[in-house]
Amino acid sequence: xxxxxxxLLIALAIPAVPARTPSGEEAPVRAQAVPxxxxxxxxxxxxxxxxxTHPPNVTVSPPSPVMESGSTLxxxxxxxxxxxxKEKPAEKGTPPGxxxxxxxxxxxxxxxxxxxxxxxxxxxxGSGGKxxxxxxxxxxxxxxxxxxxxxxEPADIKPPAELPPPPFPWKAAGIAALALSLLGAAFYLWxxxxxxxxxxxxxxxxxxxxxxERAYRELEQLLASHLLRDGKIKEFHVELAEIIKxxxxxxxxxxTLERTSEEVIEEMKRVRVGTASTGLVRExxxxxxxxxxxxxxxxxxxxxxxxxxxxxxxxxxxLVVSPPPSPVSGVPPVLSPEAAP
Numbered sequence: 349x350x351x352x353x354x355x356l357l358i359a360l361a362i363p364a365v366p367a368r369t370p371s372g373e374e375a376p377v378r379a380q381a382v383p384x385x386x387x388x389x390x391x392x393x394x395x396x397x398x399x400x401t402h403p404p405n406v407t408v409s410p411p412s413p414v415m416e417s418g419s420t421l422x423x424x425x426x427x428x429x430x431x432x433x434k435e436k437p438a439e440k441g442t443p444p445g446x447x448x449x450x451x452x453x454x455x456x457x458x459x460x461x462x463x464x465x466x467x468x469x470x471x472x473x474g475s476g477g478k479x480x481x482x483x484x485x486x487x488x489x490x491x492x493x494x495x496x497x498x499x500x501e502p503a504d505i506k507p508p509a510e511l512p513p514p515p516f517p518w519k520a521a522g523i524a525a526l527a528l529s530l531l532g533a534a535f536y537l538w539x540x541x542x543x544x545x546x547x548x549x550x551x552x553x554x555x556x557x558x559x560x561e562r563a564y565r566e567l568e569q570l571l572a573s574h575l576l577r578d579g580k581i582k583e584f585h586v587e588l589a590e591i592i593k594x595x596x597x598x599x600x601x602x603x604t605l606e607r608t609s610e611e612v613i614e615e616m617k618r619v620r621v622g623t624a625s626t627g628l629v630r631e632x633x634x635x636x637x638x639x640x641x642x643x644x645x646x647x648x649x650x651x652x653x654x655x656x657x658x659x660x661x662x663x664x665x666x667l668v669v670s671p672p673p674s675p676v677s678g679v680p681p682v683l684s685p686e687a688a689p
Contacts (some may be wrong), residue, residue, distance in 0.1 A: 367482065377402040379411065380501055381484040383455065388458060389494050396423075396453040398468050399444050405475045411468035414483065419466065420459050421489075426452035452465050457491040457653040464488050559598030560666035566591045567658060581646065582639055585654070589636040592658055596629065599665060609633035624663045632657045 377400065398411045413423050433575040457463055465487040473479045494505070570591065575584040593604040593612065602615040612633065616626050635654045638644040647655070 375472075375480055375482055376406050376474060376478075377408060377470060377482050379468065379470045379482045379484045381411075381468050381487060383467060383487055383489065386487065387490045387492065387647070388457070389492055390458055391456060391494075394455040394465075394489070396465060397453050398451040398453065398470075400449045400451065400470050402449075402472060403474075404445055404447055408449065408471050409471045411453075411470050413453075413466045414469050415466050416464070416486075420457060421463055421466070422456045422458075423466070424454045424456075426454060427676070431603065455489075457489065458494050460467075460491050462488060462490055471558075510536065546635045558667070559595050560662050562598070563591055563595035563662050564659075567595075567655070567662075571655070574650070581651070584651075585639040588654070588658060590634065592629075592661060593630060595662060599667065609637055619667070625661070628661050628664065632661055 378400065379400045381396055385550075388394050400406055400408050400411065403405055410425070413591060415423075442673075467483045467486050469481055469483045470494075471479070471481045567588075570584070571579045573584075575581075575587070590605075593607075596602060596612065597604040597617070600616065600619050600621060602612075602619055604612050604615065607615070609630075613626060613630055616629060632654070635650075635657070639646060
């Protein structure tokens with residue numbers, strides 16, 4: 349980039365050589381070729397800037413090198429010419445402006461010695477049917493070896509070009525993530541509904557602590573917490589609802605966690621819990637949902653009634669086993685009202 353900038357400065361600073369038509373008149377087009385250096389090592393790229401100036405009503409074709417016989421110099425045009433520039437007229441009577449166009453070439457030589465940059469021919473077409481061509485002058489070049497001299501070590505070679513890393517496969521990663529998400533959702537639905545609708549619930553494992561005793565203990569811990577005193581009414585009702593849901597899951601062997609209130613009621617109906625107990629659960633969950641989701645701020649009396657309903661729900665549905673009957677009586681265990689499925 350620095351070499352290109354320097355070459356453009358040189359090309360703009362040196363005026364183009366005026367060309368003449370076969371009749372001896374000065375041609376309206378001027379062309380000049382300027383290399384960025386006249387001495388280079390074998391294989392180095394020499395940046396050549398061909399400057400063409402002409403009036404606005406004249407069109408020019410891109411410069412073409414006129415190679416000499418036996419020349420081993422390689423020339424390659426750089427894609428995309430430099431921007432066109434307009435120059436102010438030097439004196440009165442001249443055209444309203446002069447257009448300067450820059451064309452870039454890369455030159456390479458692979459043999460040492462003296463060679464020359466060939467002339468560049470530029471064809472032009474003017475108004476009134478005038479046409480012609482102009483050529484730049486050849487420039488001598490000196491190509492030297494990369495070796496400093498006999499018996500000396502070679503000069504440092506250029507480092508290998510760094511290739512940009514391949515782009516990250518965002519599209520493939522997105523498709524893979526979507527496929528994994530769909531697979532996970534399908535497995536979750538299959539695992540949730542793998543049991544037929546008419547099949548009874550799996551028998552819950554017998555806990556070390558009965559569900560109602562664990563519920564009583566968690567309710568006492570919740571009431572002893574600072575949630576109500578700190579005004580965290582919503583957090584209090586969220587934990588209160590979770591305690592009752594965990595109790596129902598342990599008591600009746602149903603799925604209650606991560607379920608809506610209506611889904612919990614449907615689970616209780618499926619295992620045929622008594623109507624009174626199901627209604628009490630429905631009322632309790634409706635009160636807690638009102639605080640959790642409807643931004644209801646209950647009064648102190650409402651909070652007390654909701655807590656009382658939670659205790660009454662556990663009292664009415666807990667499984668109470670009477671002392672082992674005598675061999676003579678044969679009386680079965682006594683269940684609390686509405687507790688038996």
